[in-house]
Amino acid sequence: MTSTRSEAVPGRRVALTHADSPIGHRLVKSLYHDPSIERIVALGPGPEPRDFNRFSSADECRLTYSRVDHARQRSMSTFFNSSLLREARIDSLIYIPAHAAPTPSDPPLAGELASQTAEAQLVLQHLLEMRGLDNLICLGSALVYRLSPGNSNLFTESSELDLAPDTSPEIRCWINSDMLFQREFHNPALRVVLLRVPTVVGTDGTLYFNSILARSLNSRFRPMGFDPICALVSDKDVVRAIQLALRGTARGVFNIAGFETVPLSLLARWTGVPGVPLPSALISLASRLSNILGGTQIAASAVAPHLRYGFTLDTHRARRELGFEPGYRIAPSPVEDGRIQLESAPV
Amino acid sequence: MTEATDAAILDPSSVYTGQHPSARRREPALGSDPFAQAENEPDPFLEHLELLHRTDGIPTVRTAGNESPEHPAITARERSRSKEREWIEVPELSEIKLPDRTSWVDRLLSDEDRRRIAAIAPLAGGDAAYDRFGLSVDVVRNSLPVMMALYRIYFRVRSHGHEHIRKRGPVIIAGNHAGVLPFDAAMLVTDLLLNCNPPRLARMVVDRWVATLPWVNVFYARGGQVVGTRENFADLLASGQTVAVLPEGMRGAIKPFSERYQLQEFRVGFIEQSLASGAPIVPTAIVGSDDQTPIFFNLSTLAKRLGLPVFPITPTFPWLGPLGLLPYPVSYEIVYGEPLRFYESYGPEDARDPELLRSLSRQVRSEVQRLIDLHR
Numbered sequence: 186m187t188s189t190r191s192e193a194v195p196g197r198r199v200a201l202t203h204a205d206s207p208i209g210h211r212l213v214k215s216l217y218h219d220p221s222i223e224r225i226v227a228l229g230p231g232p233e234p235r236d237f238n239r240f241s242s243a244d245e246c247r248l249t250y251s252r253v254d255h256a257r258q259r260s261m262s263t264f265f266n267s268s269l270l271r272e273a274r275i276d277s278l279i280y281i282p283a284h285a286a287p288t289p290s291d292p293p294l295a296g297e298l299a300s301q302t303a304e305a306q307l308v309l310q311h312l313l314e315m316r317g318l319d320n321l322i323c324l325g326s327a328l329v330y331r332l333s334p335g336n337s338n339l340f341t342e343s344s345e346l347d348l349a350p351d352t353s354p355e356i357r358c359w360i361n362s363d364m365l366f367q368r369e370f371h372n373p374a375l376r377v378v379l380l381r382v383p384t385v386v387g388t389d390g391t392l393y394f395n396s397i398l399a400r401s402l403n404s405r406f407r408p409m410g411f412d413p414i415c416a417l418v419s420d421k422d423v424v425r426a427i428q429l430a431l432r433g434t435a436r437g438v439f440n441i442a443g444f445e446t447v448p449l450s451l452l453a454r455w456t457g458v459p460g461v462p463l464p465s466a467l468i469s470l471a472s473r474l475s476n477i478l479g480g481t482q483i484a485a486s487a488v489a490p491h492l493r494y495g496f497t498l499d500t501h502r503a504r505r506e507l508g509f510e511p512g513y514r515i516a517p518s519p520v521e522d523g524r525i526q527l528e529s530a531p532v
Numbered sequence: 533m534t535e536a537t538d539a540a541i542l543d544p545s546s547v548y549t550g551q552h553p554s555a556r557r558r559e560p561a562l563g564s565d566p567f568a569q570a571e572n573e574p575d576p577f578l579e580h581l582e583l584l585h586r587t588d589g590i591p592t593v594r595t596a597g598n599e600s601p602e603h604p605a606i607t608a609r610e611r612s613r614s615k616e617r618e619w620i621e622v623p624e625l626s627e628i629k630l631p632d633r634t635s636w637v638d639r640l641l642s643d644e645d646r647r648r649i650a651a652i653a654p655l656a657g658g659d660a661a662y663d664r665f666g667l668s669v670d671v672v673r674n675s676l677p678v679m680m681a682l683y684r685i686y687f688r689v690r691s692h693g694h695e696h697i698r699k700r701g702p703v704i705i706a707g708n709h710a711g712v713l714p715f716d717a718a719m720l721v722t723d724l725l726l727n728c729n730p731p732r733l734a735r736m737v738v739d740r741w742v743a744t745l746p747w748v749n750v751f752y753a754r755g756g757q758v759v760g761t762r763e764n765f766a767d768l769l770a771s772g773q774t775v776a777v778l779p780e781g782m783r784g785a786i787k788p789f790s791e792r793y794q795l796q797e798f799r800v801g802f803i804e805q806s807l808a809s810g811a812p813i814v815p816t817a818i819v820g821s822d823d824q825t826p827i828f829f830n831l832s833t834l835a836k837r838l839g840l841p842v843f844p845i846t847p848t849f850p851w852l853g854p855l856g857l858l859p860y861p862v863s864y865e866i867v868y869g870e871p872l873r874f875y876e877s878y879g880p881e882d883a884r885d886p887e888l889l890r891s892l893s894r895q896v897r898s899e900v901q902r903l904i905d906l907h908r
């Protein structure tokens with residue numbers, strides 16, 4: 186790979202947010218091995234991942250990690266006005282949201298959700314002032330679509346967003362970020378690509394980008410009498426889609442999904458935590474009781490529509506315009522201590 | 533789902549036909565050394581990207597912004613015509629190797645029935661055994677003995693005209709609806725599965741509210757029923773499947789006994805889909821269902837207060853509780869008529885003409901009514 190890199194013609198100069206998150210980490214790895222990427226500036230709120238050091242200190246110096254608090258105005262201003270960014274002459278920015286971090290078992294606090302929206306606003310505000318920036322690739326969630334009763338919701342990129350007043354704060358947060366970036370679709374100076382992904386399965390079997398589902402699997406409670414279909418995608422496929430979006434010229438929204446659409450009950454078995462179906466009213470009651478007794482909310486969103494009705498994504502547009510085809514299948518696999526863990530393997 | 537099936541799904545070797553993750557070199561968890569992976573292994577995707585870079589190729593046919601939504605029906609037509617979406621091939625019974633008996637349910641099924649179930653397996657698609665609507669061939673197989681008992685013993689179904697249903701490609705079955713509970717739909721699906729070769733699993737289109745009913749929604753989805761949206765309809769036809777509609781809807785199911793065998797107004801969505809996809813419409817008469825639950829009248833105000841679509845008064849309901857809604861053991865006759873190919877005279881663009889759709893819908897209704905009158 187080293188020889189390939191040295192022969193590569195000058196290519197993209199990329200910055201990405203939340204590079205220290207699992208998906209960001211994997212993306213940095215893939216970009217590093219991509220000969221068309223000349224320079225990578227990785228941002229993250231946490232300390233520099235240990236293995237980045239090896240490459241950022243090399244002569245080649247294609248990768249630089251910068252610790253930036255994405256939700257703070259001062260921190261972001263300092264970074265966007267820094268000499269590092271000027272010298273790197275970044276032409277593309279990949280926005281990985283904070284949601285890419287592993288889902289906590291407790292529901293996120295209102296403040297956390299607000300800061301996630303603030304991040305998107307700050308990133309957008311600063312990059313619009315940047316010179317030479319041509320491409321913005323954003324990662325969004327397919328939870329933004331309005332879910333109708335039933336399993337057979339097939340969402341295209343132009344499907345209706347869930348703007349109902351009773352939408353859960355987490356989904357509203359996704360919608361806010363989504364709409365912020367959509368505003369720039371008609372900006373002639375900036376090519377914006379928004380990739381909407383369903384539940385992402387990470388290398389260690391962790392579920393990302395769908396905190397409702399992940400939390401339900403954590404708490405093991407789900408509404409009785411429903412078994413929604415869950416669309417899955419491997420984090421490796423998400424990274425491939427980002428690379429294709431970076432390389433292409435298409436702009437707009439693209440749905441990205443993998444091969445697997447499985448019922449929640451099967452997904453629960455796949456992750457080794459079979460669910461306990463309970464009547465919705467009982468889940469709400471248990472949640473309230475637990476809250477009063479000082480425990481965590483068992484499953485505040487266990488009665489959410491996404492645990493009753495399923496959806497899949499129409500990925501024709503991504504296939505046609507980005508050339509994206511899922512390349513990984515997801516399946517359960519036994520791990521060392523006898524547990525079962527979701528893993529992805531090349532097709 | 534049986535334990536054997538569970539075990540098969542959880543058994544990694546049964547999930548993939550290709551190499552399974554457990555068979556590969558175990559990749560270190562993220563954070564250990566993610567850069568090490570690609571050092572020794574050529575990555576075809578990287579080679580693909582590199583090729584794009586060298587040739588300055590763009591995997592893009594056209595640049596597009598956030599376009600206004602296309603008409604779903606037109607999208608389906610385009611897909612169908614461009615052959616972007618291939619039809620799902622269901623093999624003939626003679627091509628199916630008799631599967632082994634893996635559960636006690638198999639002992640209740642004849643060899644031919646097991647072949648039929650094996651033949652429809654491609655409809656579920658993928659290795660995960662579920663299609664995107666939630667269809668599970670295992671559930672179809674497990675419920676088949678009950679359906680066959682209803683079909684052969686309880687309703688004593690006779691049927692003819694299967695030659696009008698083409699062997700492959702999309703087709704729309706449009707029939708009449710009656711009898712409160714949808715046993716007519718169940719018998720129609722069973723009949724198509726048991727008497728067509730290659731077997732046809734009809735994807736029955738159901739109302740949205742059905743999907744809100746606990747358990748019922750799961751059973752329907754696993755059995756192949758889909759919520760009746762344009763996108764779903766178009767998607768099923770584009771993949772060459774059989775879609776069954778009862779265009780009278782709930783109005784047909786709750787019509788009073790005095791109006792039995794008098795068809796209600798038909799909806800028009802299926803005509804639109806037929807024009808867009810080039811799927812023939814097979815008018816189908818289901819004779820017998822109008823007698824299975826005679827409705828004297830419907831307490832619509834009470835039904836609305838209880839959040840129910842209907843509150844019928846029948847000889848047995850509400851007097852016997854929910855059991856009173858069970859159908860009487862009437863004899864069914866299912867008749868498939870000559871297919872109607874409106875798409876030969878009208879193009880997909882005509883699907884936007886509501887007057888035309890209503891007119892064609894009335895033609896289908898007249899044909900179904902004629903078949904009913906002929907076989908009553």
